Amino acid sequence: MPIINRIAGMKDEITGWRRDFHAHPEILYDVHRTAASVAEKLTSFGCDEIVPGIGKTGVVAVIKGRKQGSGKVIGMRADMDALPLDEITGLSYASKTKGKMHACGHDGHTAILLGAAKYLCETRNFDGTAVLIFQPAEEGGAGGKAMVDDGMMDRWGIQEVYGMHNQPGMALGTFATCPGAMMAASDRVHILVEGKGGHAAKPHLGIDTVLVASHIVVAMQSIVARSVNPMDNAVVSLCMFHAGSAGNVIPQTAELTGTARSLTPKVRDLLEARIVEIAEGTAKLFGATAKATYKRDYPVTRNHARQAAFAASIAAEISGREMVNDNIMPVMGGEDFSFMLEARPGAFVFFGNGDTAPVHHPAYDFNDEAIPAGVSFWARLAETAMPA
Numbered sequence: 001m002p003i004i005n006r007i008a009g010m011k012d013e014i015t016g017w018r019r020d021f022h023a024h025p026e027i028l029y030d031v032h033r034t035a036a037s038v039a040e041k042l043t044s045f046g047c048d049e050i051v052p053g054i055g056k057t058g059v060v061a062v063i064k065g066r067k068q069g070s071g072k073v074i075g076m077r078a079d080m081d082a083l084p085l086d087e088i089t090g091l092s093y094a095s096k097t098k099g100k101m102h103a104c105g106h107d108g109h110t111a112i113l114l115g116a117a118k119y120l121c122e123t124r125n126f127d128g129t130a131v132l133i134f135q136p137a138e139e140g141g142a143g144g145k146a147m148v149d150d151g152m153m154d155r156w157g158i159q160e161v162y163g164m165h166n167q168p169g170m171a172l173g174t175f176a177t178c179p180g181a182m183m184a185a186s187d188r189v190h191i192l193v194e195g196k197g198g199h200a201a202k203p204h205l206g207i208d209t210v211l212v213a214s215h216i217v218v219a220m221q222s223i224v225a226r227s228v229n230p231m232d233n234a235v236v237s238l239c240m241f242h243a244g245s246a247g248n249v250i251p252q253t254a255e256l257t258g259t260a261r262s263l264t265p266k267v268r269d270l271l272e273a274r275i276v277e278i279a280e281g282t283a284k285l286f287g288a289t290a291k292a293t294y295k296r297d298y299p300v301t302r303n304h305a306r307q308a309a310f311a312a313s314i315a316a317e318i319s320g321r322e323m324v325n326d327n328i329m330p331v332m333g334g335e336d337f338s339f340m341l342e343a344r345p346g347a348f349v350f351f352g353n354g355d356t357a358p359v360h361h362p363a364y365d366f367n368d369e370a371i372p373a374g375v376s377f378w379a380r381l382a383e384t385a386m387p388a
C-alpha cells in the first residue's frame, strides 16, 4: 500500500507549515511560537484534547478513533526545537533569527506529525486512541525526559511509543530501524586542569597546564584503542581545549570539554571510570591536578524488538520492502527519544532525506519531498496498530 492519496493531496499545505517553522526557529525549551502554532493547528483539526505545557513547553494531543473497544493507546512523537547556528542556505524561507536554525529537520518532523493529526482527525479509522507528542529541547535539553517526568505516559495511558528522524544520505522514501540499540548513550565530559601559571621564559617555576592537558588529550585516545573490547562500540571525543590568554604566559588552568558515546551499560561504566582515572592520573604525573566530571546525559536509544519489526512492516507497506532496512547498524549519535523508550515499549525509525547537506550543517534543509511518505507512515502506523 503506497502513499495515502488524501495525504499526497495535503503535501503543499504541510510544506507551508514546515517552511513557516523553518523561518522561525526556536531552541531548547523556548519553543513558544512553534508550540502555539502546533496547538492552534491541532485545534482547527478537531483533536479531542490538546494540552500545552507538558515538559515545560511540549504539547500533547489526543485523537480518538471511531471505535473505542480495543483500549489501545499509541504514542507518536515529533521534536520541535532548532539549533544555535547561522543558516547559509539563502532560501526564501531561511531562518529570520540570527544564530538559530532548523538544521536537524525538526521543522519537518513537526509538520509531518501535524499532517498525520489532520488526516487522523478526518478519518478516525481506528479502534483506540492516538496520542501525538510534540516535544521541546531534543538538542541537548532532554525535553523528552521532561515530558516523561511530567507524567505524560501514565496520564494518557500510552502503551507503545514511536519516533522518527530524517537522515540525509538515505534515499527519499527509504526507512531504517533495528531491534535493540539503535543510537548511543551520549554523555558529557569536562576536565579542569590546574597547574601553576607564570612567565613563559621561566617554565621551571611553573606547572604548564597546556602541556598537561595535551597529554590528557592523547592518553584519552587509549580508552577506545586499549581499554574497550574491540567487539564493543565506543567514542571518546574531546572537542574543546581552552587555555591561555597571552603568548608569554603559562596559564594557571586549562579546560577540556567533550563527549563519550557507548551502546551498553558495561561500556558506559568503563568510559566513565577510565576518563576520570586518566585525567586525574595524568595531571598527577606532572604535579598538576585535574577535576574530571562525567555527566550521564541521554541513554541508549534501545528499540523493542516487536515494535521495531512492526514499524518496519508499516514502512514496507508505504514504500515497498526493498526500501526498508529493518536491521541497520547502530549509530553513535544520541537522541532523547531514548527516555520515552525507557518508559514504554516502542521503536525509533530513520527516514530518507535524500542527497542533502548533513544534519547540523549550516546548508542543511529538510527535504519536503519526504513529507508524503512520513505522514503516510504515521497514519498507517496508527490505523494498523489499532485496527478498526
Ligand code: NI
Residues within 6 Å of the ligand: 104, 105, 106, 138, 165, 359
Ligand atoms: Ni535531530
